[in-house]
Amino acid sequence: MTASLLVLLCLAVLVVVGGLWLIATANRLDRLHVRTDAGWAALDAALSRRAVVARAVAAAAIGGDEGARLLSGAERAEHAGRADREEAENTLTLLLAGTVRTTLPAALADELSDAEHRVVIARRVHNDAVRDTFALRRRRKVRYFKLAGTAPQPQYFEIAEPDPGPHAETPGEPRLSARVLLVDRRDRVLLFNGHDPAAAGSSFWFTTGGGVEPGEDPRAAALRELHEETGLRLPDGRLQGPVWRRRVRWEFEGASYDGDEWFFLARVGGSPGAAGAVDLAVDTSGFTELELATIDGHRWWAPDELRTTTETVYPVQLGLLLPELLDSGWDGEVRAIR
Structure with a gap:
């Protein structure tokens, strides 16, 4: 067998193996998209059932303005489009949290607790499917060969989980x-x-950023965390805000947390759009042991990159809302985001 023939044979084997890998990966990605769609269908059904039960609670057991607000919140959640669904469902969660359950008929209270419990489970199943799909879509070969085809990117459903009653896990x-x-x-x-x-x-x-210490003001905590994580020591006057507030339930190292995050804005490096800009040096020598073990790197993100990336970024509305904040400036109001 000549050398050229051996090379051709090796190339043919590589092509076949590579082709089989691409087919297997494409099939796996397709199954993940199907799983994500199924997860959303289950979550949508659970949220819809919760809204129906909330309407029943408002109609049968609550009167006056409180009942009217709960009924309005339930109807809004039922008819909200995908883009507005998270806000509507969060509003309904808050309204249900203020409902005095001891005054409800036992059967109705149990049905409400069950509906809320199902929302918790369905949301976690859906977001797990989204996470696994994103993890595969982010792989370089998957992006290079466009194995995702025309399938739309899945979206996390970020809402504060309702308190699902006595049969669920303890609150974060x-x-x-x-x-x-x-x-x-x-x-x-x-x-x-x-x-x-x-x-x-x-x-x-x-x-x-990070946690606010006992007795510490969030603004002071923001400046302290900024110095510890980047080496930058800014005067209080360079910090604007809080401009945003985010409520979120999340898990880390097996523990659940009920997060209340306050966001401040700080500009560094000179005037916006100035010529000759260079990357600002970031000093991470102040990292804690936990940060050293769990933070893998850092970089500066442009607004266009935030809008088009397939990677997971928190807060999820950062790419949408940050350009608006930078263009229009802060109006002095704290905006709720997700």
Whole structure:
């Protein structure tokens, strides 16, 4: 067998093996998209049932303005489009949380607790499917060969989970956090990349910041966290806000948390759009042991990158809302985001 023939044979084997891998990966990705669609269908059904039960509670057991607000919230959640669904469902969660359940008929109270419990389970199943789909879609070969085809990117459903009653897990530990939108002269925001040691393959980007210590003001906590994580020591006057507030339930290292995050804005590196901009040096020598073990890197993200990335970024509305904040400036109001 000549050398050229051997080379051709090796190439043919590589092509066949590569083709089989691509087919297998495409099939797996297709199954993940089917799983994600099924997860959303189950979550949609659970949310719809909760809204029906909420209407029953409002009509049968609650009167006056409180009943009218609950009925309106339930109807809004039932008819909201996908883009407005999270806000509507969060509003309904808050309304149900204020309902005095001891005054409800036992059968109706049990049905409400069951409906809320099913929402918790369905949301977690759906978001797990989205996470696994994103993890495969982010692989370089999958993106290069466009194995996802025309399938739309799945979306996390980010709502504060309702208290699902006595049969569910215990509520998450409350955690107040202060976070900083650190933006350079090219309107790029600094994000850190991290992972959860308890969730294999997890990878997500997030803003600088962390927990508020007992007795500490969120604004002071934001400046302290900024210095510890980036080496930058800014005066209080350079910090705007809080501009955003985010309520979210999340898990890390097997523990659940009920997060209350306050976001501040800080510009560094000179005037916006100025010529000759260079990357601002970031000093991470102040990281804690936990941060050293779970943060894998950092970089500056441009607004266009945030809007088009397939990677997981928190908060999920960052790419949509940050350009608006930078263009229009802060109006002095704290905006609720997800």
